[in-house]
Amino acid sequence: MISAVGLRKAFGDFEAVRGIDVEVRRGEAFGFLGPNGAGKSSTMRMIAAVSPVTSGSLRILGRDPAEDGPAIRARLGVCPQEDTLDTELTVRDNLVVYGRYFGIPRSEVARRADELLEFVQLAERGKAKVESLSGGMKRRLTIARSLINRPDLLLLDEPTTGLDPQARHVLWDRLFRLKQQGVTLVLTTHYMDEAEQLCDRLVVMDKGLIVAEGSPLELIRGHSTREVAELRFGVGEHEALAAKVEDLGERVEVLPDRLLVYSDDGEEVIARVHERGLSPVAVLVRRSTLEDVFLRLTGRTLVD
Amino acid sequence: MAPDLPATSARPSRWELAWRQSDYWLTVYRRTWRGSVITSFLTPLFYVLAMGVLLGGFIQVAPERLEGATSYLAFVAPGLVAAQSMQLVVGEVTYPVMGMVKWNRIAFGMTATPLGPADVVNAHLGFLVFRLATVSGVFLAVLAPFGVLTSPAGAVGAFLTQILVGLAFATPIYGLSAGLRNEAAFALVFRLGIIPMFLFSGAFFPVGNLSPALETLARLTPLWHGVDLTRMFTLGTLEAGPALVHLGYLLAMAGLGYLWVVRRLTRRLGD
Structure with missing residues (x-):
């Protein structure tokens, strides 16, 4: 066509x-x-x-x-x-x-x-x-x-x-x-x-x-993990804390308001974060989306 | 089901493509004609009564000082007819065209179909010819009882001249509107172009009354050519030489303006 x-x-x-x-x-x-x-x-x-x-x-x-x-x-x-x-x-x-x-x-x-x-x-x-x-x-x-x-x-x-x-x-x-x-x-x-x-x-x-x-599925499989653990800490702490969790997943992305830890088992990531004595304000485990693919490929989010 | 278009398919003619927009313009006209009755029919008639009959009643001069007209009414009537043609089209190709390319952007919708920019222009100009024909036709018919039309042939000539005057103004100003990003320029067109032309291009008085420099300037304006040609027809004072100059001038403006508007609109819609 x-x-x-x-x-x-x-x-x-x-x-x-x-x-x-x-x-x-x-x-x-x-x-x-x-x-x-x-x-x-x-x-x-x-x-x-x-x-x-x-x-x-x-x-x-x-x-x-x-x-x-x-x-x-x-x-x-x-x-x-x-x-x-x-x-x-x-x-x-x-x-x-x-x-x-x-x-x-x-x-x-x-x-x-x-x-x-x-x-x-x-x-x-x-x-x-x-x-x-x-x-x-x-x-x-x-x-x-x-x-x-x-x-x-x-x-x-x-x-x-x-x-x-x-x-x-x-x-x-x-x-x-x-x-x-x-x-x-x-x-x-x-x-x-x-x-x-x-x-x-x-x-x-x-x-x-x-x-x-x-x-969509191929892109997610090819460029991201199955799950993502989202960790929200206090304002301004994300950059510094990224180093402490980067070995927990395949990859970590630092956003202004949260850390994204890419792993096939998000719950496991959360558990180990707590084991290390870190206490995020909020946590969320979700499946990877095209948003993550885009972030991976360009280093930026889709919607500003 | 073949995915591709057939190798040969008959292209619709330009006429066919313009005609496909007739329903659109008819719908627009059905919605707007009531309002246009006042501006297109009553306002000119008021001018004829106020300027021609009432003001004209105070003006008693020999025909040779009025370019051969036997009364001021007979002099001013063709001027008003031509000026009306100018104002009619200018109103149609300024803000409405801006609307089509900037505000509701319907021109972009139209050219997402088999229609191209030239087809949009053609149909719009076709609609203007219809408007010019109805408005100036009625205007001339209303003038007939005042005895200002010397012959039926002259009346027909004056009528056809209005189509030409209208197109001579329509195409260049359409071209301007088609490319404009900001409508503020229209204020200049009206204040420095249309209104001075309306007042000083021989519609209300013979341009020989102006200083030589201003007279030359007036004779260069398209409205003067339109007024003078219309007047020759209504007064029955047609002279081949000057008439051909008027005709050539107005045709050239309409033609060059057409090429310009198609180019400008194509660029605006194709970005």
Whole structure:
């Protein structure tokens, strides 16, 4: 569906994407995980065939976006990071006029609009103006809009950023259903739980480069331990105490507010910490996540 | 199911791509036409009554001092028609275009579809032609009973001139708006461009009354070319040479402006 080799994007002197190779297959849910400014959105806009490639090769649905932009865009669904809805039109009109841009006949687009409003649970709001919708509803409407042309490939740029937890779960549920229907999903996110929930395969991006690639499980297995013991001491003590626990796990990370000890048995780590006479204010044992993978690979956390 | 697009697929024509946006513009128009009735139809009519009929009642000068018009009303009416065309499009391609690229960013949504920046511009200009045609058509029809249109052919000529005047202003200012990061520049466009042009480019008085330097300046403005061409048609004083100069000037502005706006919008949306 997507094949990129040595893909780069520069804005003047600044290189947002510094040569990445990506291969996305039909029917999979593929993610770009990385912090803000990693080059995810720039990559997405190139894949959406709206932002010209600076160098490298990019094929989308087997075509070159520089040559066949309109034909490619006709088969894509795009849910941009910022909503581009017409806030003064009604919810339903937003779908109908958008469908017409694809050349879908009026009667067909009207049918699909009603179907999609049902799908994103906005059927009762069809006649409301968009400006009256909540953030989560607007996102769902944007997703409905991106499906109006029954795309082969759905691109979602930070689909749940800025939404409350409940709205995120509603959205994830809808995306999960699309995935089950066989729609190929490509999404960017800086939320590791979102990447774990939705993606079959993902790449971790940092500073315009891909630093790791695989399924969430592969990435966690390959770059982290099974468990993590989190130790919270008094403010300012973490740096100094790291040396006293570093032999307890495979690796120790010092964060401003806690120490992370990577080990396959977190409970064992906690027990030995206490044996050594150390008394953390709070302890927590958890499984490794993509957040830990990212920390391992870049030395930084995903969400600042 | 083949993963790739077919090797050949017919590309929709530019016309087809612009036409696909007709439902959008129709929806916008259905929502806004009531408000536009006042600014587009009533305000110009008030000008005609106040400036042309009432103020004009105090002005008794020989036709040769009014570029051949037999009354001040006949002189000022075509000026008001052309100035109205300018103001109509300037209103449509300043803040609304800024909205499309900066505030609600719908232009980004539009170009995520098979539409490209040029298609967005084409449809928007098509909508402006529709607005110019309805507004100036009604305006000229209202003027007819005042006896300021000397011939039906002249009225048609004046009508067509309005489309051209509108596009000559629309494309360069659209181009400006498409690339602007901050709307503060619009205040300058209005205060230093549109309002002085409205007052001093021959709509209300013959530019020969200005000092030679200011007269030359006035004759360089697009509005003067539009006013003079419209006036030639309504007064029936058409002269081939000057008319062709006006036509060439306005066509060049509309055409060069078009190339500029497509370039600027492509860059804005493609970043």
